[in-house]
Structure formats: C-alpha cells, structure tokens
Amino acid sequence: MEDRENETIIGPSVKVEGDFTSDGNVLVQGLVNGSLRTKGNLKVEVGAKIKASVEATNAIIRGQIKGNIAIQESLEIGETAMVEGDIATKIISIAPGAVINGHCLVSPAERAGQDSAEPAAVQKPAGPRERP
Amino acid sequence: MFAYFLDDWTAHKRYAREVDSLDLLLTQHGIIGRRLRLGRLHDLDASARDCAASGIRTFVAVGNDGTASKLLNSLLKIDWRPGEKGRSLALAVLPIGEEQKIASCLGSATIPEAVQTLVGRRTESIDVGKLNNRHYFMTLATFPPKVSLGFLSYTVNLLDDEHQVHICNINAFNLKSDRRYQKSFNPQDGTFEAVVTRRPLAVGWKKLFSKERQAGGYQIESVFPHQKITVLSREKTITVVADAEKQLTAPVEVEIEPRKLLVVVGAGNNL
Numbered sequence: 001m002e003d004r005e006n007e008t009i010i011g012p013s014v015k016v017e018g019d020f021t022s023d024g025n026v027l028v029q030g031l032v033n034g035s036l037r038t039k040g041n042l043k044v045e046v047g048a049k050i051k052a053s054v055e056a057t058n059a060i061i062r063g064q065i066k067g068n069i070a071i072q073e074s075l076e077i078g079e080t081a082m083v084e085g086d087i088a089t090k091i092i093s094i095a096p097g098a099v100i101n102g103h104c105l106v107s108p109a110e111r112a113g114q115d116s117a118e119p120a121a122v123q124k125p126a127g128p129r130e131r132p
Numbered sequence: 133m134f135a136y137f138l139d140d141w142t143a144h145k146r147y148a149r150e151v152d153s154l155d156l157l158l159t160q161h162g163i164i165g166r167r168l169r170l171g172r173l174h175d176l177d178a179s180a181r182d183c184a185a186s187g188i189r190t191f192v193a194v195g196n197d198g199t200a201s202k203l204l205n206s207l208l209k210i211d212w213r214p215g216e217k218g219r220s221l222a223l224a225v226l227p228i229g230e231e232q233k234i235a236s237c238l239g240s241a242t243i244p245e246a247v248q249t250l251v252g253r254r255t256e257s258i259d260v261g262k263l264n265n266r267h268y269f270m271t272l273a274t275f276p277p278k279v280s281l282g283f284l285s286y287t288v289n290l291l292d293d294e295h296q297v298h299i300c301n302i303n304a305f306n307l308k309s310d311r312r313y314q315k316s317f318n319p320q321d322g323t324f325e326a327v328v329t330r331r332p333l334a335v336g337w338k339k340l341f342s343k344e345r346q347a348g349g350y351q352i353e354s355v356f357p358h359q360k361i362t363v364l365s366r367e368k369t370i371t372v373v374a375d376a377e378k379q380l381t382a383p384v385e386v387e388i389e390p391r392k393l394l395v396v397v398g399a400g401n402n403l
C-alpha cells in the first residue's frame with residue numbers, strides 16, 4: 001500500500017467519533033472511537049489510537065487498536081503495534097515486538113470471519129517480552 | 133457573444149491602466165461584448181437573465197474572486213443545464229486587482245492569459261459547492277478555527293484550536309506535484325474534500341524552502357472526501373470565506389452539485 005493511494009487521511013489533530021465508513025483507502029494517524037469500515041486498504045500509523053471494531057480488505061497496523069479486527073486479505077502487524085481484540089484474516093505477518101491480546105483466526109481457504117474452525121488462541125503478555 | 137461584468141471598484145483610477153490594456157486586447161482579438169458595471173444598486177440577477185435571453189453564452193467577471201462569486205451565484209439562478217445544446221452558459225474571469233484564486237485555477241492568472249482563454253473558449257463542466265442551500269462556491273470554503281465536522285454517521289472533532297477546516301472542490305492548495313493528493317481535489321468527481329490544515333510558523337530560510345510553501349503555507353493533516361458535510365460551531369454565525377467572505381448561520385450545510393457549472397479554462401488551468 002503506497003502513500004499516494006490514500007483517499008481519506010485521519011490526521012494526528014483530529015478525533016473521529018461514530019461509525020466511519022469508506023469505499024477507498026484510509027490512513028489513520030489520529031483517534032477513532034466507534035467503528036471503522038473500509039472497502040479499501042487501511043494503514044494505522046504509529047501514534048494512532050483506535051477504540052473500534054475494524055474491517056478492511058488489507059491492513060498495515062503500527063498503532064494501537066482496542067477492538068476486533070476483520071481483514072479480508074492480508075494483515076501486517078508492525079513492531080510498534082498494540083492490538084487488544086480478536087483478529088480474523090487470510091494472511092498475517094507479525095513483526096517481532098508487536099503486542100497482541102486476543103484470539104487470532106487465519107484461514108487462507110475461505111474468507112476471514114466465515115470459517116467455522118475454532119480460532120487458535122494467541123497469548124502474549126501485554127508488557128515487554130522476556131528474554132531468555 | 134460575451135457579456136463583461138465589471139465590478140464597481142474597477143472604475144478607480146488605480147486600476148485604469150489594467151482596464152485600458154484589457155480593452156485594447158479585447159478589441160485586438162475581436163471579442164468585445166456587452167459591458168455592465170456592477171454598482172451597488174445594480175440587479176445582477178436581472179442583468180444575467182437579460183443577457184442569457186438575448187443569446188449571450190459567455191459571462192465574464194472582470195474583477196477578483198468576489199466579482200466571480202457574485203456572477204456565479206446569479207448565473208446558477210438562471211434555469212439552464214450545462215452541456216445542453218444551445219443553453220451552455222459559461223463563466224470566465226478577467227483578473228483585475230488582488231485575490232485571484234478563481235482566475236489562477238481557471239488558467240487566467242494574468243490579463244493576456246485570460247484574453248487567450250476567452251479567445252479559445254474551451255469549456256469544462258465542474259462541480260460547485262452549495263452552502264446552507266443558498267450560496268454557491270467554486271474553489272474552496274475556509275472556516276474559522278473551533279469548528280467540528282458532521283458526516284452521515286460520524287463526527288470529526290479538532291483536537292487543537294489552531295487547526296483550520298477547508299472544504300475544497302478545486303486543487304486550491306496547488307498540490308498537483310504531491311503524489312499523496314493526486315486522487316483528491318478533482319472538481320469533476322462529484323465529491324469534495326474536507327481538509328484539516330495547520331499553518332506552521334516558518335521563519336528565515338525555512339519560509340522560502342519549506343514543503344508547505346507550495347500549499348500556500350498550509351500543512352495538510354486530514355482529508356475526508358464526501359458529498360455532504362455539516363460544519364458545527366458553538367457560535368451562532370460563522371464567517372466563511374467561500375470565493376468571497378460570507379456570514380452564515382451555524383450549523384452550515386455544505387453540499388456538492390455535480391457538474392453544475394460550465395467554465396472557460398485556459399492552458400494553465402489547475403483543474
């Protein structure tokens with residue numbers, strides 16, 4: 001996902017409250033409370049805080065999300081990301097250092113969120129990871 | 133045929149040289165038309181209607197953004213549809229004085245450029261914004277600080293009082309070279325962009341070479357493309373600069389009217 005494709009930019013100086021819906025790509029740098037749905041791609045930058053359920057086609061997450069995430073295609077979780085909620089997607093990549101508290105369902109065969117298989121629990125401490 | 137609507141203040145001796153050079157160029161190119169001066173008691177709506185009835189198809193605002201805004205609002209009151217055969221009323225601008233955002237966007241930033249634009253008479257239909265179901269604007273509407281934006285299912289609140297809201301139809305920030313905004317600010321896409329900007333204080337060399345300079349000193353932070361936006365404020369009335377300054381009652385409803393206006397554009401247009 002390149003910068004030039006962004007159609008909606010939620011900057012660091014704004015707070016969105018309510019059910020945000022979009023047909024295009026969304027870049028989040030500020031605060032979102034409620035729900036966030038887009039038919040395009042989603043990019044959550046460092047410093048962004050989302051307290052909402054999130055739905056998108058593809059997503060790159062580097063900020064904080066408190067809420068369930070449903071991504072239709074691929075999800076990339078960066079090292080600065082903090083996710084508190086369940087994740088459902090087709091393809092996932094998690095960078096070392098990312099913090100996830102919730103269940104994670106990755107089902108490549110079917111559309112994310114429609115698979116009946118039991119989700120695999122991913123448990124990670126909320127704090128910094130212990131080193132051996 | 134052309135109708136030239138000269139703003140009242142263009143009669144001032146300060147603008148005499150510009151008006152003379154304009155007259156000369158119009159005569160040289162053979163595009164003289166009906167000439168009307170917009171005095172304080174002049175009924176612009178009636179004049180525009182008369183001109184349209186007498187077969188004039190190009191309405192030229194001679195003055196600044198305020199003149200173009202007045203003519204735009206009168207022109208859109210006439211019952212017509214852009215592109216309809218024989219009923220294609222077009223708006224053009226001949227710049228005199230300061231505040232020439234509309235003329236620059238249409239590729240008529242100087243008098244010779246504007247005259248060339250008129251001679252070519254290449255027209256484009258563009259979207260126009262409508263404020264409180266009454267006032268039309270072409271470029272952008274700038275709201276004062278401390279407002280919030282209401283969309284269909286969500287609201288956007290500004291966290292900082294120093295930020296400003298603009299609702300843009302045309303690429304008024306001149307950001308064509310910036311890849312991030314290439315898809316935005318298209319006056320023919322049926323949507324406009326609510327833009328939240330910050331104006332950083334630049335001094336010295338930074339003032340000359342900063343990236344924000346190309347956006348008129350504004351740094352764009354948020355962009356929300358939409359067709360209908362409500363601007364909410366704690367104040368009862370808001371001063372909005374939408375082509376020209378207007379006092380409006382809050383909340384201000386902003387709607388887009390797709391391809392409502394036909395404009396005459398030059399080679400260097402910013403659409």
